[in-house]
Amino acid sequence: MQEDRRLAVLRAIVEDYVSTREPVGSKALVERHRLGVSPATVRNDMAALEEEGLIAQPHTSAGRIPTDKGYRFFVDRLTEIKPMTAAERRAISTFLEGANDLDDVIQRSVRVLAQLTQQIAIVQYPSLARSSVRHIELVSLSQTRLLIVLILSTGRVEQRVIELPVELEPESLAVLRSRIQHAAVGEQITVAANALGALTEQTDHVDRTHVAVIATALVEAMSNERQTERVVVGGTANLARFGDGFDQSIKPMLEALEEHVVLLKLLGEATSSDSITVRIGSEGPYTELATTSVVATGYGPGEEAVGSLGIVGPTRMDYPGSMAAVRAVARYVSTILDQA
Amino acid sequence: MQEDRRLAVLRAIVEDYVSTREPVGSKALVERHRLGVSPATVRNDMAALEEEGLIAQPHTSAGRIPTDKGYRFFVDRLTEIKPMTAAERRAISTFLEGANDLDDVIQRSVRVLAQLTQQIAIVQYPSLARSSVRHIELVSLSQTRLLIVLILSTGRVEQRVIELPVELEPESLAVLRSRIQHAAVGEQITVAANALGALTEQTDHVDRTHVAVIATALVEAMSNERQTERVVVGGTANLARFGDGFDQSIKPMLEALEEHVVLLKLLGEATSSDSITVRIGSEGPYTELATTSVVATGYGPGEEAVGSLGIVGPTRMDYPGSMAAVRAVARYVSTILDQA
DNA sequence: GATTGGCAGTCTGGACAGACGAGTGCCAAA
């Protein structure tokens, strides 16, 4: 009974603080929300909530603000992800469907996510791990230089120029090409990598060095390290909007945004494409980002994610709205990647 | 005689203001620079410089700061581009030579430029205009879906998936592939585009629709619109370093950095690869960027530029150093692109 | 036992005034 009201008070505090950016007092609370009780009662509840560590006051005789723990409680127990409006859904889908290129899809996702949430959006490139080899092409540039092109089912293209230790005749190249294509095309990249290794073993000594060099380059191109390293960031202009004491944390924030490794770590936890990960303030490993929260989720055709996307902003953010936007964009990206 | 000293005073003011970020007074000036005259004399010179509109005081009884016109004068007449140290040259070349990919080259250029200048770096992707076709590949995905891959001499890869109106037999595909390759590979893209158009004309009516569709897609991929739209930005963390009244202009700045079209416009003036363009403060068309300057130049194998790169920062910046860094990086990028 | 009204106490933010200091402009002298 009183417990219910206390939680209502917590919710009200979070909502008010998020929208006004100012510590919220008992009087203002009963005015803005119809709690049906007097400020004094609310004060008692506040004292209890503070006891539990869910809210705090920046200084004596100021209003209360939610703690990280308070936000956590709010996110976990007090809110539903509010569905997007029809107009928003339409906006997302039309905007994303204009893309005809993987790069384009990623770019547009970042934009729409930043636009919707008014936060900083981050989208990771899809991992190669679950994709398969669509095509391999070997192009002779000169007698000892070879251009290797690897095309994956996600639409990603990797290319390398390699130097061959020995000259390669056009006829041999044709044979090699067909053997390599036969071994790898259509396979998942892990399988393809193994097959290429085996191919080297099976080759007689004349062409063996060639096959070895080419296979090595291909396997290297398939290794998803470089790929998953790539993230795209957007909406940094929203940083200015954050204002407040956030000015001081703007520098580490900008630095973090350039350090893509950090971003990947932040996104990294979101591996499932059906749940949304929320990291609030100091829950993460980076002390510089103690005043920021991350809302992220995985995306991908199946249940398992091939990449992550999300937003990062001040702990004082509209969690329900952000979560809804992240989820919606992830779904659209998944379907688009599926049909491509 | 006095004129010479006045210019020395202007130079000293610019240098001091750039390094201290504070209006510089007559007394401080004679202390830091050995001008051989008294503060009073400097005051007279300052009055004259102010008369000419080269310096200004933010308020009465404050030191002087250079105006945009003052910076312009400084850049045009009072300074030489100071050459990079051997260590810096080595740092640039080793860092850039680690790249094995066009994307990589661009990424690294941005990083090194931002690092050297401590400003925000911008690098435009090379224009397709002067590049040639290295390879074209057609891959059948299904009987009516075709993957087209276009590889250019700059190392850029473009790919498209197209839907064919009529089924295409494997044998026909092989023929088409070789005809298209024969017509376009090795040619500059303008020539290649024409050749592909001609090819459509020469084709009998059975394969004609196929050729037309494929050629259209290829020509579209060759058109450099999308390509030159792409720029990469780095060093945004340096924004925080700018400090001062720059805080207010941080928002338009961030917005501009997201609007790549604006950046291209800023870089756009730098078309020659042997001269360095400097745009100071309100000289440009964007009133929001009245407190920023741009230092840019073109890069490219020959004299004519295939792309631009540069830095943007507060008008109060180290112009000689920035210009030197921009020039050095542009040269290295040019040579690397040349040998690739 | 939960709720309420009242009251005293505490703290911040903003306004205000005054001292300080850096710097200028001008003038007369060298």
Added chain:
DNA sequence: TTTGGCACTCGTCTGTCCAGACTGCCAATC
């Protein structure tokens, strides 16, 4: 033409003060 001196102007910094907002606690009430 340069220099030293002097009066003057302002912005910045510091300290003080007041209004306002909020809390915590207590006694009264439902």
